[in-house]
Amino acid sequence: MWTIVRIELFKIFRKPRTYIAFGAVAAIVWLIQLGFYVDGETYVQFGMQALSETFDVEGRVLNGYLMAYIILQTLLVHVPLLIALVSGDMVSGEAGMGTLRLLASRPVSRTQLLLGKFLASSVYTVALLVWMALWTLFFSLWLFGADDLVIMKSEVVTQILRSDVMWRYAAAFGFATVAMVTVSSLAFLLSLFAENSIGPIIATMSIVIVFTILNSLGLPLFDAVKPWLFTTHMLGWKGFFDVQLGADNEQVVGSVENLPAVLRSAAILGVHIGLFLALSVAVFRRKDILS
């Protein structure tokens, strides 16, 4: 199995299209950082206007941690496309090139071959998120410095101590990884039914978009299915930035307001991954490989 994973990783990282995603992430993050570096203070002052009338705000609100939070909110919506770019190509790309029959006629089981490919695409997903973390978090910290994280939501302002932030980002990226592997496993499953990667990529994005729209619609008809759609849980990483309040209304350092909900979201995503992967194995084992 390890041999197959290594081979698949070798192939992934020798393909130029792999680096499109890394380039795109770096470019988008850099552009947002540049924008905030030039005009960020005005933007933050505008956002904090109402708060400044009641409180004295000290310190650097526009810091690396806030930048990372803003960028993640913006970027994680679009990353599924970058994930699908590679995962949707894992089997369909081989079928299109005619190399699938080359692999399937070798003395390895189809299940192992498929799992090897899936693990390799998951490694790619993790690598992309690590890359994203480096740019969004560490580069932002270097550029904007560190301070407490102040998050403004519609009616609530949450201030998280700088000493209490880093582990939350680690957990958020961990959660985002599970969410993106879910998208990856869907694209992977769809790639079994096509002979070029365009179809699976478009199909994956269409599913993500349709489910996201269903989530945002407040129609009772869809309320029953919403809790089971993977898109409902993909932004569960934000839960790590909701801090529990103690009896004296003070924040409890190291706490998460609704950890069971975050874990439940992660579990539902995990079930989706298992389901998509099991379907992929079942389909691939029975598939007549003609190309």
Add this chain to the structure above:
Amino acid sequence: MRAVVTGPVIEVSGLSKRYGEFKAVDDLSFRVERGDVYGFLGQNGAGKSTTIRMLLTLIRPTAGSIRLFGMDLVRHRREVLARVGAVIEKPDLYGYLTGRENLRILARLSGCRDRNAIGRVLETVGLAARADDRVRTYSQGMRQRLGIACALVHDPELVVLDEPTNGLDPQGIADIRHLILRLSREEGKTFLVSSHLLSEMELIANRMVIIDRGRKVVEGECRTLLDPERQVVHLETLDDEQARALLASSRWAAHVEDDAQGRIRLALDRAEVPQLVRDLAAMGVSVLALRPTNRLEDYFLSLTQAG
């Protein structure tokens, strides 16, 4: 350690593959013995590639059984495939990788532990000088040779080549032919080579099977099937009706056949051809052309023309 094979290397029995109502392969049986260069002949669409795909477990048969090296293919898939190398249809490889990288991938997947195998096989197919170039820069002939190198890299006992000379120039075809014969003679490898060209198979195969519309037409030793003493003579005249009538009332009546296109042909021994020519002249038949061919070649040609 490999088990010593005493029986056939390939034994196919009652193999069928249906796609709905369409029978791609229909009750096909044949045997390939150790050391054979076995020709697998049929026109395009006859079911050759489908059969080869079933031999390599790429598609599932609807019925029938396949035994390789005396083992059931389904139950001993990995063990069997470790001893088989194949090029299926055209040698599609990873164009963005070099020839050597392609070989390394396939060697590892095939469980090849010999570090020198890649260099050796590149020398064998004459690609050592271009091994570190990307495959997308290769010519069709070089891709074909690399495909064969991929099939050979783990030193298989059985090599399956599906139309290995497709798209090659005459020199490329000759190179592949010589390579197959050399590996068969010097290394004792067994080859199953599919083709739609009888002339090609005549030059390399010692045994062959011809299939048509998924069914076996004939199987046997090439020297028997291609016996030059048994001939079919195609006759073209100014007036075929008259010629047919004259032949029907002559000593050649029993030899006259009609081919699929309604032309006159006669089945006879090679030694009888000069007498036929003399008799036609004596009967006053205006002969435009008289073309003797081998019976198998004639049959194969009729299949191709009908297709």
